Amino acid sequence: MNTTQLECFMAVADFLNFSRAAEHLRITQPAVSHQVKTLEDELGGQLFSRTSKSVRLTQAGHMFLQYAGQMLKLARISQVQVKRCQAAQPTRLEIGCRSAADLQLIRPALDRLRQEAPGILPLLRLYPFSALDNLMADGEIQLLFAFQENAPKNSVYRELVRCPVVCVCREDHPLAQQEELTLEQLKQAGRIAAIHPPACPSSLFAIQGQIVTANDPDQVIFCDTQETLLTMVETGYAFAVMAVFPQLRRPGLRYLPLKEFSPLSYGAVWPSGGRNQALRTFLHLLEDTLHLPEPENA
Known part of the structure; x- marks a missing residue:
């Protein structure tokens, strides 16, 4: 009937x-x-x-x-x-994040989004990067964050921050007395905490690898995530080599530049042809809160 x-x-x-x-x-x-x-x-x-x-x-x-x-x-x-x-119903914007650092980076933009575009509801997904790649390919998320070299194929990349390559250590670590460091100095600096791709970009892993292979196995701590790596650094067990967000430096740690390496580009990634109005609004707020210049043909 x-x-x-x-x-x-x-x-x-x-x-x-x-x-x-x-x-x-x-x-x-x-x-x-x-x-x-x-x-x-x-x-x-x-x-x-x-x-x-x-x-x-x-x-x-x-x-x-x-x-x-x-x-x-x-x-x-x-x-x-x-x-x-x-x-x-609000317009839903599915955002994929790979770490707590991503969540911290976008928090100011999310706060602005709530105030300025209440009709848009962000839905946050926290997954390893490989899973986020698949979720974007399946259309389950509209936006993720990645180093440029790790951005999925057939996607659009917009740089948000330039992340300098640094040695991170506690303020009471022997390395903390330096203003900058070289790779050769780090090969003789004691225990290092390291992570594998895709938790870190391949170019950074290659830098870590030169230090790891120059040390005895007991001088290397392999970590699964950036959070566990930073915990080992904060508790004084090791130093680490990282590409860091300038906006998210933690108190109690020293960030010593390795000037022989170029900063890595980190940004927003979305499917080609998938930039709807909700995504445009959020990207604008991201660029504004991170004090970036407006992209051409925004």
Whole structure:
């Protein structure tokens, strides 16, 4: 049973004439007859008594008339309520993050987004980078963050920050007395904490590798995530070589530049052709909160 059947039944019951009912509904008379016939078949009884000169409701038709109007009314109310619900729903923006550092980096922009675009609701997903890549390919997230060299294929990349390559250590670590360091100095600096790709970009892993291979195994701590690596550094067990966000330096740590290495580009990544208005708004706020110049053809 559907609303078309009910509308045809109600029109015929009102006009007691199939031709006039068809004109009222702006469909053909055979279409009205077909809808009424299929409704009668579903209900298992005749709703109209038809002769060549007249149409009248049967007893079953009179009984059904009471319910048909109510069903149509409920159907229309349901349509209105569903449309209102859809109109009231915020635009969802699915954002993929690989670490707590990503969440910290975008927090000021999220705060602005809540105030300036309340119709946009960000949904944050925290996953390893390889999983985020798959989620973007499947269309489950609209935005992720990555070093440029790790950005997925067939995506658009927009730089947000330049991350200098530094040695990170506690303020009481022997290295902390230096203002800058070289790779050769780090090969003789004691225990290092290191992470593997994709938790770090391959170019950074190559720098770490030169220090790791110059040391005995007991002088190397391999970590699974950036958070565990920083914990080992903060507790004084090791130093680390990282590409750091200038905005997210932690108190109690020293960040000593390795000037022989160029800074790494870190930015926002979204699918090619997938820059909708919600994403444009959030990217603008990201660029604003990170004090970046406006991109060309924004």
